[in-house]
Amino acid sequence: MSDPKYTAYAPAAPYFDLVRGALGDLVDGEHFFDAVSNEVVYEVLYDIGGWPRVIRGRDDLMAGFRGYVDAIALRSADQLIVHQTDGGHVVVIEYEVHGTILATSVKYDNRFCSIIRIENRKIAHWRDYMDSLAAWNALTASAR
Structure with missing residues (x-):
């Protein structure tokens, strides 16, 4: 994450690096945000306070x-499993992230499954599933 325009996103670098590595040469762009189309649809199939169910557009x-x-x-992202389908136009990734909730210093560990559709060598659509209970427990835990 050497591009200075992404410095503010450093706390999520393990996630971005894992995703970018999982997609390899199927997409263009060095950073996750460079690999996302301007018209991306980023869909999460869970309700976590403050995060919208659908985000439209790179900005x-x-x-x-x-x-x-x-x-x-995040301190790390691991346990990556990659499944390519539709000639590499659809990629399913399973992975875990590990970090800390900043407001409380509570440990955060979660598992995800993301379905990614690629068009014109960019991420066009992202559908995300996660362990909602793990997120809820971490986000609602008391400070340690």
Whole structure:
């Protein structure tokens, strides 16, 4: 994440690096946000306070992640499993993230499954599933 325009997103670097590595040469762009189309649809199939169910457009996705990195700092992302379908136009990734809720210093560990559609060598659509209970427990836990 050497591009200075992404410095503010450093707390999510493990996630961005994992995703970018998972997609390899299927997409163009060095950073996750460079690999996202301007018209991306980023859909989450869970309700977590403050995060919208659907984000449309790269600029709004970047704004959403600003809120994320203000709340959570990741120390790692791992356990990656990659499934390619439709000739590499659809990629399913399973992974885990590990970090800290900044307001409380509570440990945050979560599992995800993301379905990514690629068009014109950019991420066009993202559908995300996660362990909502793990997120809820971390976000509602008392400070330690």
